[in-house]
Amino acid sequence: MSRLNSVQDLERLREEINRKRDSIKKRIRICGGPGCYSGGGVHLVPVFEENLSQRQVSREYMVTLTGCHGFCARGPIVVIEPQNIFYERVHKERVAEIVEKTVLGDALVEDLLYSDPLTGEKIVRERDIPFYAGQERIIFNDTGLNWSTDIDDYISRGGYSALAKVLSGMQPEQVIEEVKVSGLRGRGGGGFPAGVKWESCRRARGEIKYVMCNADEGDPGAYMDRALLEGNPHQVLEGMIIGGYAIGATEGYVYCRYEYPLAVKNCNWAIQQAKSYGLLGENILGSGFSLDIFVNRGGGAFVCGESTALMASLEGKIGEPRGKHIHTVEKGLWMRPSNLNNVETWASVPHIINRSGKWFASIGTERSKGTKIFSVVGKINNSGLVEVAMGTPLRKIVYDIGGGIPGGKRFKAVQTGGPSGGCVPEKLIDLPVDFEKLKQAGSMMGSGGMIIMDEDTCMVDVARYFLTFLAEESCGKCVPCRVGVKRMLEIVTRICGGKGKPGDIEQLEELGRSMKEAALCGLGKSAPNPVLSTIHYFRDEYEAHVYERRCPAKVCKALITYVIDVDKCTGCGRCRIKCPEGAILGAKKECHVIDEDICVRCGICLESCKFGAISIE
Amino acid sequence: MEFNLQDVDSIIDHWGPKPASLLQILLDVNHQYRYLPQEAIQRVAQRLSMPVSQVYSVASFFKVFSLKPRGRVIMHVCTGTACHVKGGPRIIERLEQDLNMKTGETSEDLFVTLETVNCVGACAAAPVVMVGEVTYSEMTPSKTSLLVKELREKES
Numbered sequence: 001m002s003r004l005n006s007v008q009d010l011e012r013l014r015e016e017i018n019r020k021r022d023s024i025k026k027r028i029r030i031c032g033g034p035g036c037y038s039g040g041g042v043h044l045v046p047v048f049e050e051n052l053s054q055r056q057v058s059r060e061y062m063v064t065l066t067g068c069h070g071f072c073a074r075g076p077i078v079v080i081e082p083q084n085i086f087y088e089r090v091h092k093e094r095v096a097e098i099v100e101k102t103v104l105g106d107a108l109v110e111d112l113l114y115s116d117p118l119t120g121e122k123i124v125r126e127r128d129i130p131f132y133a134g135q136e137r138i139i140f141n142d143t144g145l146n147w148s149t150d151i152d153d154y155i156s157r158g159g160y161s162a163l164a165k166v167l168s169g170m171q172p173e174q175v176i177e178e179v180k181v182s183g184l185r186g187r188g189g190g191g192f193p194a195g196v197k198w199e200s201c202r203r204a205r206g207e208i209k210y211v212m213c214n215a216d217e218g219d220p221g222a223y224m225d226r227a228l229l230e231g232n233p234h235q236v237l238e239g240m241i242i243g244g245y246a247i248g249a250t251e252g253y254v255y256c257r258y259e260y261p262l263a264v265k266n267c268n269w270a271i272q273q274a275k276s277y278g279l280l281g282e283n284i285l286g287s288g289f290s291l292d293i294f295v296n297r298g299g300g301a302f303v304c305g306e307s308t309a310l311m312a313s314l315e316g317k318i319g320e321p322r323g324k325h326i327h328t329v330e331k332g333l334w335m336r337p338s339n340l341n342n343v344e345t346w347a348s349v350p351h352i353i354n355r356s357g358k359w360f361a362s363i364g365t366e367r368s369k370g371t372k373i374f375s376v377v378g379k380i381n382n383s384g385l386v387e388v389a390m391g392t393p394l395r396k397i398v399y400d401i402g403g404g405i406p407g408g409k410r411f412k413a414v415q416t417g418g419p420s421g422g423c424v425p426e427k428l429i430d431l432p433v434d435f436e437k438l439k440q441a442g443s444m445m446g447s448g449g450m451i452i453m454d455e456d457t458c459m460v461d462v463a464r465y466f467l468t469f470l471a472e473e474s475c476g477k478c479v480p481c482r483v484g485v486k487r488m489l490e491i492v493t494r495i496c497g498g499k500g501k502p503g504d505i506e507q508l509e510e511l512g513r514s515m516k517e518a519a520l521c522g523l524g525k526s527a528p529n530p531v532l533s534t535i536h537y538f539r540d541e542y543e544a545h546v547y548e549r550r551c552p553a554k555v556c557k558a559l560i561t562y563v564i565d566v567d568k569c570t571g572c573g574r575c576r577i578k579c580p581e582g583a584i585l586g587a588k589k590e591c592h593v594i595d596e597d598i599c600v601r602c603g604i605c606l607e608s609c610k611f612g613a614i615s616i617e
Numbered sequence: 618m619e620f621n622l623q624d625v626d627s628i629i630d631h632w633g634p635k636p637a638s639l640l641q642i643l644l645d646v647n648h649q650y651r652y653l654p655q656e657a658i659q660r661v662a663q664r665l666s667m668p669v670s671q672v673y674s675v676a677s678f679f680k681v682f683s684l685k686p687r688g689r690v691i692m693h694v695c696t697g698t699a700c701h702v703k704g705g706p707r708i709i710e711r712l713e714q715d716l717n718m719k720t721g722e723t724s725e726d727l728f729v730t731l732e733t734v735n736c737v738g739a740c741a742a743a744p745v746v747m748v749g750e751v752t753y754s755e756m757t758p759s760k761t762s763l764l765v766k767e768l769r770e771k772e773s
Contacts, residue, residue, distance in 0.1 A: 035741040038752035072741030220697035223738030258644055258681055259737055261750060297644055299679025302735065316639035317671075318678040377699040377740040384741050415698060449740075451698045465701050469735065475678075580714060602714070603707060607759060 003278040005286040007164040010155070013277075017156045025060045026103055027081040032148060033068025033227055035384065037262070040091065041065075041076030047095045052103075061103055064153070067231015069144035070385040071131050074114065079126050079144075086126040087112040117381065117403065131382045134401040136363070139347050140224070140373050140387040143231040149266055151273035154234040160279055162353035166242050167287040170353075172202060175246040179349065181357030183369030188214055188305070188342030189420065189446045190522070191368075191435045197339060201247040201329040204337035208251065211244040211291070212333070212340040215256035215263065216310060218302040219418025220469065222449030224373040224385055225343035229256065229263040232347070233270035237293065239346030241280060242353060244291040247339050252293035255310050258300060267295050302419070302473035306521050307332070307340050309475065320477045321521035342447065344373060364390030368434035376402050378451040379409065391432040394424065398452060409454040413537070417446030419466045419473075420526030422533025423459065442533040444526070458555035459538040460545050464492045466530035474524070481524030484515040488531060498558040500546035505535060554616045557601045561617050566591050568613035575605035575614065624649060625657045626664070634664045639675055643682060651691065651730075652683040680735075688723045688730035690768055693747040697736030700744040704757070708744055709733065711758035715765055728772065729765070 004010050030036075030044050045065050052058045069077045074088035080102050087098065090112060101107040113122045114129050123129050147153035154160070166175055180195030201209060213236060217225040229236055240252055256264050271293055274280035282290045296314055303309045304319040311333045313319040332338025348370060352360045361369045368390035374397065377383045381403035388397060398404065398411060405411050413423040422443035424431060431437055435445050453462070467489040476482045488511050491504050512528030519525045535542055544550045551559040564575075564584075571589040583599040586592030594605070606614045628645045632638035639661070646657045653676050662669040676682045694700075694709050712731055713719055723730040739745050742754030746761055753764060 034737075034739045035754075038739050038742050038745065038754045075741075217738065218735065220701075220736035221699045221740050223736075223740055226738040259734060296641060299640055299644065299675075300681040300735070301679050313640060314637060316636035316665075316667075316675070318674050375740055377743060378702045383699075383743075418698070449698065451702060453702055457702050462702070465698070469696075472680075473735075602710060602758075604711075604758070607757070 003276070005278065007168045007285055010160060010164050010279075010285060014155050014158075014161075017152045021062075021156065023060065024062045027062045027064060028103065029064055029066045029069075029079040029081060029145065031067075031069045031075060031077040031079075031144065032065040033070070033072065033075070033144075033231060033385075034223055035068070035072025036075035036077055039075045043092060044076060044078065044090060044095060047092050048099065051095055051099045055099070055104070057104070064147040065149070066146055067143035067148040068140075068227035068385060069126075070135075070140065070227075070387075071129070071382065072384040073382050083124075084126045085124055086114055086129060088114055131384070131386075131401055131403065134396060135387050136371055136389045137387045138351055138363075138371050139235075139344060140228070140385065142235065143227060146232060148231045148233070149269055151234060151270065151277065154232070158354070159234055159350075160238055162350035163238050163241055163279065164285060165353055166245055167285050167289060172246045172248065175242060175353070176202060178357040179246070179352060182348075182352045182360035183357075183364075183367075184345065184348055184352060184360065185368065185435065186342060187344035187348070187372065187447065189219075189417065189444065191445060194341060194345055197329060197341070198243060198246050200327065201337050201339040204330045206337045208336050209247055209249040210333050210336060210338040211240055211247060211249040211252040211293075212310075212338055213240055213252070213254040213346055214305060214307070214310060214340050214342045215254055215260070215267075216298045216305040217257060217260075217343070217447060218305040218473075219420075219447045219449050221377055221415070221451045222375050222418060222447045224375055224448055226260050226263050227385055228343050228347050228373075229254075229260070230266050233263075233267045234274065235347045235350060236267075236343055237270055237274055237280065239349035240293060241284065241291055242349050243339065243341065243346065245289050247337075249339065250291060252291060253314060253333070254293065254295045255304070255314065256295060256297055258297040264295055264297055271295065301475070302469075303475045303521075303523055306523055308521070310340065311338060318475075320475045321523070323520060344448075365432065365434045365436075367436055372433075372445070372448055374433075374448045374450045376450045376452065378415075379405055379454040379457065380452040381406050388433075390434040391437075393429075394431045394433055395429045397433065397450065398429065402452070405452070405454050409456065412453045412455050412457060413459070415443075415451040415453065415462065415530075416449065417444035417526075417529070418449050419469050420444060420523065420529055421446045422529045423453070423462070423537060425537040442536055443529070456553055456555070458496075458551055458553035459534040459541050460492065460496055460551075461553075461555045463531045463534045464489070464496050467492055470523075470527045474527070478518075478520035478524060480515045480518040481520070481527055484511055484519070484524075485527050487511060488528065492531065495542065495545045496551075496556045496558070498545070498549050498556070500542075502546065504546055505539070505542050508532075509535060560601060561596055562594050562599060562601060562603075562605060562614055563617050564592050564594060565613045565615065568611050570611055570613075572610070574608050574610065578604050578608040580604065620650065620654045620656060622656070622660060625660050629661065629664050634666075636665060636667060639665060639667075639672065640679070643672070643676055643679075647682050651687040651689075652685060655684075683730075686723065686727065688727050689772070690729045690748060691732065692729060692765075693732050693734040693737070694720075695735075695737050695739070695743070695745045695747070696733045697740060697743070699740035700736075703743045705744040707758050708746065708756055708761050711761055712765065715762050728769070
């Protein structure tokens with residue numbers, strides 16, 4: 001790799017890469033995203049390569065491990081270009097057939113095609129599938145098309161052209177103005193206008209400034225940052241370099257969760273590649289601007305997603321937040337001006353520079369501009385990552401793109417915003433999803449996790465889940481959060497355990513209100529949200545637990561019993577043998593019964609019964 | 618792996634003996650030994666010229682660190698929201714029952730440590746269990762029971 005000393009050098013390299021690729025007949029895109037990776041997608045690469053080299057055609061066909069395609073429910077995914085033929089759930093055994101028929105020939109492997117669950121019709125092309133057709137992919141577009149660990153591939157797709165544009169003719173103030181015009185707001189949850197933040201940081205006094213990327217994606221159920229950083233790290237880096245230029249930074253940090261080892265690896269890789277091309281480091285593209293970026297791993301603390309806690313952690317201290325009377329753009333890391341934005345925010349920047357802030361602002365709603373990536377997971381058919389314009393109705397996300405709820409169950413609610421957010425119930429299914437509307441509904445955007453819940457999800461249990469999470473993750477610095485969460489958890493646990501008392505619900509509400517007022521950081525202030533929003537929309541469920549000692553969704557163990565249907569039980573004895581507690585009694589070929597006092601409600605019997613005779617009441 | 622002062626020193630040298638490296642150094646030491654040996658904490662404090670209490674405060678604050686030796690196999694059951702609504706808690710219960718220990722504990726023979734993780738970002742494959750760096754998707758209590766059996770057999 002030779003260093004690029006000017007914008008012209010970059011353009012020449014781009015032409016050269018594209019020329020080399022002219023000889024490639026077809027490209028096989030194998031998804032290396034988080035969903036497909038765990039399903040074995042990564043192992044398909046060597047199998048394809050070996051198969052092609054045995055036939056001595058490896059030069060004409062290219063095998064690439066891409067970033068996340070988003071349609072994780074159907075992984076591992078393989079797509080053959082140029083026709084973009086989409087194959088789902090591909091396993092090693094099928095590779096030879098795919099090569100034979102679709103790569104070397106032009107035939108299809110019918111049974112690997114996506115089939116529409118409603119019509120049964122087979123769909124050939126990737127973007128014709130409703131899951132993709134309903135989306136508006138910008139930030140997340142290249143992630144499924146690229147070769148995630150190859151800088152040449154990024155450059156061939158126009159990568160670093162935004163940086164070149166900035167360095168060859170834009171003043172830092174112009175860059176900031178463009179981002180302000182775009183209306184880009186922080187994608188990590190706060191929704192603060194990025195341009196305004198950059199401007200404050202540029203104006204802040206200090207010789208040394210930092211540009212930082214928050215990849216401490218702690219919201220359980222959200223993984224778009226992981227997918228972006230793993231799947232298209234250069235896009236994030238390019239955004240950071242542009243941001244660094246705009247605010248006048250000389251050093252940058254990516255703070256990434258240790259739970260995402262591949263994201264750390266790919267990001268480090270990308271930094272090395274960018275440095276060797278002179279796109280990062282000293283004198284970038286011969287412009288005189290220098291910036292270094294380092295990757296730091298977090299230690300598994302949710303609170304470190306909070307800006308001041310993140311910076312404390314980078315300094316080698318424990319990750320406790322501080323009061324924000326002085327903003328981090330003025331005094332952040334090492335008391336120097338620091339500009340922290342989330343992964344998705346940074347990834348948006350190259351697009352805004354290339355296609356103008358005005359273009360970005362033309363997408364979305366009045367106060368929420370652009371697109372947003374959501375991770376639509378939980379009780380949904382097409383779970384995966386979805387990018388839609390701000391303001392897209394929830395119904396479109398859940399039904400048109402998400403394909404509805406599995407097993408013909410009824411949609412109950414969607415949880416957004418992670419432990420700081422709340423639940424949006426079925427009656428608000430036509431809600432246009434943007435920062436404001438979600439807030440009005442008592443939830444928040446957060447980093448974009450959408451956990452779909454059906455009738456079998458108990459909302460009190462969900463509240464208890466988030467409180468358990470928060471009780472573990474509260475850093476303990478301020479009393480409202482440390483003690484408040486604990487007391488709330490005690491009450492909710494009592495309610496789930498069938499020991500709720502009249503007045504418990506009201507006390508939860510009161511505690512929640514005080515915490516909102518008094519807690520120090522965003523984590524504490526928003527900690528009561530999951531409880532307050534579930535009480536607001538599902539008060540009847542709380543009341544059923546407290547007053548009727550009943551869990552309508554049949555989840556809370558103390559309030560349910562397992563029963564055996566006399567008509568369906570054949571007396572096979574399978575459940576009796578499997579029961580670890582010896583709670584099932586009955587003679588061979590006679591109907592069995594469960595001793596309620598011994599039963600621990602582990603559900604093993606329900607799983608083991610072949611006749612569907614066991615149910616929960 | 619036997620504790621070795623030189624290994625700890627080379628990790629410290631890799632990151633540089635400065636306060637900003639503390640978390641990164643501890644992460645690497647924790648990865649190498651599967652926990653933070655007391656000697657390592659003392660060595661880090663000495664080389665970084667900071668009180669042992671500060672190293673200890675960071676070591677005890679972050680969830681990733683263990684101050685006690687952990688098993689050769691470390692099982693992480695994901696407790697992310699998607700995994701929770703899709704039955705993650707039942708996997709934990711079954712594992713606790715099968716292994717006869719609580720979450721966070723290590724078996725006496727140092728075979729396995731059972732831990733939870735807040736979310737591994739494989740939400741579409743929920744519920745998931747991680748063993749080392751391998752993710753097992755769409756798990757059920759019985760599939761997890763089988764997995765433990767397989768891991769045991771593999772070791773013996």
